[in-house]
Amino acid sequence: MIYLGVFILLFLLELAYFRVANHFNIIDKPNERSSHSKVTLRGGGIIFYFGAVVYFIKSGFQYPWFFLGLTLMTIISFLDDIFTLSNKIRLFIHFSSVLLMAYQLDMFDMAWYYLLIGFVVTVGVINAYNFMDGINGITASYSLSVIILLMIVNQNIGFVSSELLIITFIAVLVFAFFNFRTNAKCFAGDVGSVAIAYILIFTIGLLILKTGNLIYILFLSIYGIDAVWTIIRRLYLKENIFDAHRSHLYQFLVNEAGINKLFISFLYGVIQFGIGVLVIKVSESNFYTQLLFSFGLLISLSVIYLAIKTIVIKRYKKK
Numbered sequence: 001m002i003y004l005g006v007f008i009l010l011f012l013l014e015l016a017y018f019r020v021a022n023h024f025n026i027i028d029k030p031n032e033r034s035s036h037s038k039v040t041l042r043g044g045g046i047i048f049y050f051g052a053v054v055y056f057i058k059s060g061f062q063y064p065w066f067f068l069g070l071t072l073m074t075i076i077s078f079l080d081d082i083f084t085l086s087n088k089i090r091l092f093i094h095f096s097s098v099l100l101m102a103y104q105l106d107m108f109d110m111a112w113y114y115l116l117i118g119f120v121v122t123v124g125v126i127n128a129y130n131f132m133d134g135i136n137g138i139t140a141s142y143s144l145s146v147i148i149l150l151m152i153v154n155q156n157i158g159f160v161s162s163e164l165l166i167i168t169f170i171a172v173l174v175f176a177f178f179n180f181r182t183n184a185k186c187f188a189g190d191v192g193s194v195a196i197a198y199i200l201i202f203t204i205g206l207l208i209l210k211t212g213n214l215i216y217i218l219f220l221s222i223y224g225i226d227a228v229w230t231i232i233r234r235l236y237l238k239e240n241i242f243d244a245h246r247s248h249l250y251q252f253l254v255n256e257a258g259i260n261k262l263f264i265s266f267l268y269g270v271i272q273f274g275i276g277v278l279v280i281k282v283s284e285s286n287f288y289t290q291l292l293f294s295f296g297l298l299i300s301l302s303v304i305y306l307a308i309k310t311i312v313i314k315r316y317k318k319k
Helices: 002-023 046-058 064-082 087-104 112-132 138-157 162-179 189-211 214-236 249-256 261-282 287-315
Strands: 040-042
Touching: 002 040, 002 046, 002 162, 046 064, 046 162, 046 189, 064 087, 064 189, 087 112, 087 189, 112 138, 112 189, 112 214, 138 162, 138 189, 138 214, 138 261, 162 189, 189 214, 214 249, 214 261, 214 287, 249 261, 249 287, 261 287
Parallel strands: none
Antiparallel strands: none
């Protein structure tokens, strides 16, 4: 009954945000780089932050530094959805938020290179999540898969408060109700993609630190493969990687190949879930087995990804 109440509360908060977005004209107009054709409300993913607020209050203010970092990320991303902010301001807030997360994870007590690696991975995941939020349903579908995987592991290991995962799951479900549609009511916006990425990388960080097992980062492998290879291709073509584009595989499959966008979004989530189940099983094996599995998985995914993308690009005469 408590979680039903949380669902109703978040649903009403999402509807309230729609009224605000309509009033202040917070919308996403389609352009030549878009995968949608109708004006749509932007920033519906703010519900992920609202879910975190509910958890933070309900838990008696657990993980305060994480929540402060999430709040800073949410504010700057929401403003970036409305205005075009200076990159320096945005990067400063992102840097500060990542440091707050690292402090919450007690990473300042570790060797400096662990902090550096954690910083690079966190920034990479947040940006990858933002890049990948380009079609209806993909953020919701993918995030639900990752959260379910974390719930499964948490039952056995207990690395994080189960309420944080459950309430985040509910928040994503609320967003999915309005976004996982042919004609979406809203898009996540930077505020949504950045917020959910920050939450997920924090929980995965807790899991890795609890177990000492890096293999769990593969819970984000599908997004990682698409984001990294897209950046490499754009660099090869001498494109500005910070400019808007439609160069991800999922965008080619939807916009050029004409495959249903909800099917592609669902497929990304299902494939990541399947990989995650394998990761959970292999995590019980020895280090060398995990290493072999990880490299084998990333190489296999890269080969399949590049093969499909090459075929689609050649067939539809994309550069």
